[in-house]
Amino acid sequence: MTNNEIATKGQEYVMNTYGRFPIAPVKGKGSYLWDVSGKQYLDFVGGIAVCILGHCNDxxxxxxxxxxxxxxxxxxxxxxxxxxxxxxxxxxxxxxxxxxxxxxxxxxxxxxxxxxxxxxxxxxxxxxxxxxxxxxxxxxxxxxxxxxxxxxxxxxxxxxxxxxxxxxxxxxxxxxxxxxxxxxxxxxxxxxxxxxxxxxxxxxxxxxxxxxxxxxxxxxxxxxxxxxxxxxxxxxxxxxxxxxxxxxxxxxxxxxxxxxxxxxxxxxxxxxxxxxxxxxxxxxxxxxxxxxxxxxxxTGEGFLEQVTKMGDYLVRSLQAINDSRIVEVRGRGLMLGIEFDQDIKDLVNICMQKGLLVLGAGNRVLRMVPPLTINETEVNQAVNILKDALKEW
Ligand SMILES: Cc1ncc(COP(=O)(O)O)c(C=O)c1O
CATH class of the missing domain: 3.40.640.10 (Type I PLP-dependent aspartate aminotransferase-like (Major domain))
Structure with missing residues (x-):
């Protein structure tokens, strides 16, 4: 089945209570997801702050x-x-x-x-x-x-x-x-x-x-x-x-x-x-x-210290993005929001097309609640995709 076929069947049989993105992820490992077509995504949604150890932790x-x-x-x-x-x-x-x-x-x-x-x-x-x-x-x-x-x-x-x-x-x-x-x-x-x-x-x-x-x-x-x-x-x-x-x-x-x-x-x-x-x-x-x-x-040794470290690194990387539409970067640890001066729905979609999953928190705040296990390389990748998406937005 393709993403589209799953979405079409879903519209037929699943009650219409969610505004869904048109992809069907079928596999996950660590900070990454793959949809049914095999396309890879860096997942900064993490099931909305759920998958704190990433997907399919051993x-x-x-x-x-x-x-x-x-x-x-x-x-x-x-x-x-x-x-x-x-x-x-x-x-x-x-x-x-x-x-x-x-x-x-x-x-x-x-x-x-x-x-x-x-x-x-x-x-x-x-x-x-x-x-x-x-x-x-x-x-x-x-x-x-x-x-x-x-x-x-x-x-x-x-x-x-x-x-x-x-x-x-x-x-x-x-x-x-x-x-x-x-x-x-x-x-x-x-x-x-x-x-x-x-x-x-x-x-x-x-x-x-x-x-x-x-x-x-x-x-x-x-x-x-x-x-x-x-x-x-x-x-x-x-x-x-x-x-x-x-x-x-x-x-x-x-x-x-x-x-x-x-x-x-x-x-x-x-x-x-x-x-x-x-x-x-x-x-x-x-x-x-x-x-x-x-x-x-x-609660194991060093885990929470690493969350703070990665959170600080992500905040600094986001604050370094030079875009006049950004009003504020805020949050704590790895629960972060970037407030824009306008609706961010299209920006979220562009990020997804480019392989980064993020979501909104209200209309103007782009939310990042990634697995707590993310590393610097993944943060860099996310920020680069976001920068790229901002150019198109
Ligand atoms: C702060 C807070 N409380 C409660 C809930 C509801 O949780 P659930 O969807 O598991 O019922 C949520 C869900 O987003 C939440 O963010």
Whole structure:
């Protein structure tokens, strides 16, 4: 089959929920993908910040194969050995106390919203409102799309769940204005992803921590995109010196295997008792065996230092591009955005034709979230293709 034939069949049989590029990658290794025609691409999308160890990492293949011969799925009715091991690693890496596993970022955030509400319900306090932020993105379930501070995601899905209030990102006084004795949590991405690769200011995150301490409410960090080593630390909040009460993960945690997680302090986690929350597939043996391996590699010697080094190198290389349409290069580690003064849709397409996969974050920000394993040669190749594409754009 050709790329076109696959696309045509896809249009016939797959529900029309994605604006897709007209290629069908069928093979991947490291930072590269090959489509069905054999054309090679340097992949700076990485499944949208998922494939942190690149495609088809040899150690992940072994972990997956070994577990697939032992046990695929039981149920959370029983203790799941690799899940318990993964929980221990995440707890020790995060400074939090307990883990819950699910299957996606939206589900992790849904769990965090439920946990915050249930905690106060249990303590007979009438607090169930959550302060979220404009331009945020938290997922596509009804509660998480409501938490998402972008109207376009809400349209047509009314009635939306109640209890979400939208403050300005990086603006503490708008948070203070929305606080009330009904607020149970503040939920924020330390680096906004879909909203345009916007890192929180240090003072802002530190200020949110202080507000939550003062009010006795929970600080929830959505690290679905910015977590798992992407900023050069296991958790982005570790680059800020601020610890949340609850943090959510997905994407990079499985390196390409679908898994999500919510970590919480002992206090926050006490909001749930058996029966309050669950997931059939959450943390099953197959996915947690792979995620354990992802954690071991990502926290192994020198890995995160290399992320910081490559991130700095990529930023410097992008900043050296001389093009008056570039407004700003920003981000943290290997979560980078180049803001242009105009819509970048055509630029993304030209890059793809030239063999570089990148994506947008909003209309004017070109996003790069490559595997965390990229090297200098691959960065140079990406920057050269981008420069070439800019000449044509
Ligand atoms: C910050 C953030 N939260 C949540 C989500 C939703 O994750 P998922 O698509 O796995 O449900 C995303 C997805 O892009 C995200 O970037």
């Amino acid at each position: 150690q992940l293949i072994i972990a997956l194969q070994e577990q697939s011969r032992q046990l695929w799925h039981i149920s959370n009715l029983y203790w799941i050995k690799p899940q318990v091991e993964l929980a221990e690693k995440l707890v020790k890496a995060s400074g939090l106390d307990k883990a819950f596993f699910c299957n996606s970022g939206a589900e992790a955030n849904e769990g965090a919203i439920k946990l915050a509400r249930k905690y106060f319900y249990r303590h007979k306090e009438d607090r169930n409102e959550i302060i979220v932020f404009k331009n945020s993105f938290h997922g596509r379930t009804l509660a998480t799309l409501t938490a998402t501070g972008q109207d376009k995601y809400h349209e047509g899905f009314a009635p939306l769940p109640a209890g979400f209030h939208y403050a300005e990102f990086n603006n503490l006084s708008t948070v203070e204005q929305l606080l009330s004795d009904r607020t149970c949590a503040i939920m924020v991405e330390p680096v906004q992803g879909e909203g345009g690769i916007r890192p929180a200011d240090f003072k802002f995150l530190q200020g949110l921590r202080k507000i939550c301490n003062r009010e006795g409410i929970f600080l929830i960090f959505d690290e679905v995109q910015c977590g798992m080593g992407r900023t050069g630390k296991v958790f982005a909040y570790q680059t800020y010196g601020v610890v949340p009460d609850i943090v959510t993960l997905a994407k990079g945690l499985g390196g390409g295997i679908p898994i999500g997680a919510m970590l919480a302090s002992e206090k926050a986690a006490s909001g749930f008792a058996p029966g309050d929350h669950a997931s059939t597939f959450g943390g099953n043996p197959l996915v947690t065996a792979v995620a354990n391996q992802v954690m071991d590699i990502m």
